[in-house]
Amino acid sequence: MFHTQENRNTSLIGPRPCDKPGAWLGYGYYFWEDVKDAHKWGVDYKNATGSYQIYKADITSENILDTVFNENHYKFWLEAIEMVASDFERKRGVKPSIKDINEYFKRQSTWGDIDGILFQDLPKSPSNTPVRDLFYRKRIQFVAYKIKIAGNFALNFESER
Amino acid sequence: MLNLKKLKDGLIIALKQETKESLDRFIESLREREALHELKSLIIKSLNWGGLTTEHIEASKPVHGIENIDRIKNFDQNTTIATKAILEQYSLPEKLPERINLDFLDKKKALINCEPFFCNIAL
Numbered sequence: 131m132f133h134t135q136e137n138r139n140t141s142l143i144g145p146r147p148c149d150k151p152g153a154w155l156g157y158g159y160y161f162w163e164d165v166k167d168a169h170k171w172g173v174d175y176k177n178a179t180g181s182y183q184i185y186k187a188d189i190t191s192e193n194i195l196d197t198v199f200n201e202n203h204y205k206f207w208l209e210a211i212e213m214v215a216s217d218f219e220r221k222r223g224v225k226p227s228i229k230d231i232n233e234y235f236k237r238q239s240t241w242g243d244i245d246g247i248l249f250q251d252l253p254k255s256p257s258n259t260p261v262r263d264l265f266y267r268k269r270i271q272f273v274a275y276k277i278k279i280a281g282n283f284a285l286n287f288e289s290e291r
Numbered sequence: 292m293l294n295l296k297k298l299k300d301g302l303i304i305a306l307k308q309e310t311k312e313s314l315d316r317f318i319e320s321l322r323e324r325e326a327l328h329e330l331k332s333l334i335i336k337s338l339n340w341g342g343l344t345t346e347h348i349e350a351s352k353p354v355h356g357i358e359n360i361d362r363i364k365n366f367d368q369n370t371t372i373a374t375k376a377i378l379e380q381y382s383l384p385e386k387l388p389e390r391i392n393l394d395f396l397d398k399k400k401a402l403i404n405c406e407p408f409f410c411n412i413a414l
Contacts, residue, residue, distance in 0.1 A: 192293075193292070203295070206298070222311055222318070226318070229321075230318060233321055235302070238301050238302060240297055240300075240302075241298065243297075244293065
């Protein structure tokens with residue numbers, strides 16, 4: 131998996147956590163499944179220094195919630211999201227955001243069993259598809275909540291300034 | 292292997308215990324955390340404008356010889372603007388600005404010496 135960062139003239143020895151409020155699945159170490167997405171993220175969002183870096187890591191854990199390829203995990207996740215969302219809306223009268231829901235998940239003690247979550251979205255950008263008006267390509271990300279599951283972390287690419 | 296049943300059961304029990312008030316408090320704490328994060332980002336930007344680099348801050352390296360008072364004034368002004376912007380954006384309760392200001396003022400001296408104060412902001 132691939133981890134994109136700004137190039138600050140140094141090589142990281144491990145992934146940097148993302149704690150931005152906009153991060154869907156909360157505080158964690160975010161990776162791209164496809165290097166294409168890692169490059170796009172670098173060009174669009176990690177280019178403030180004029181260059182970005184992509185690091186590669188092997189993710190090893192049996193405790194990953196795989197909402198992309200594992201049918202049971204996907205159905206569980208869907209049910210959990212809908213359960214929390216409808217409860218929040220019923221009690222508060224306002225729909226929660228996906229981040230609110232995930233923060234709520236993480237607050238549960240049982241949720242500590244999860245080392246990371248594989249998830250996806252379908253970006254509706256013409257540059258993301260060779261087919262007109264068909265946005266079929268999954269953009270797959272992984273968030274690791276425990277740094278130890280990201281092994282063999284090493285610099286894989288550095289863009290030119 | 293993840294035990295999905297255990298995760299689901301835990302969630303059901305937790306939701307049963309929630310009331311409107313407890314969920315409101317939960318959401319409020321999230322928004323406060325987001326606001327503090329935003330403040331942290333803006334302070335870093337302020338420091339950048341004031342002449343310090345992100346590398347200095349992130350590496351928490353002591354930076355000596357910052358005697359240019361204009362930089363400090365610039366930092367103060369930018370931080371005030373940043374704080375106001377955050378308060379407006381998030382419609383924060385009044386207790387929060389007090390907490391931020393107190394925390395911030397307490398740490399200001401350390402900041403000028405570039406000690407790793409960002410680690411001390413409760414995020």
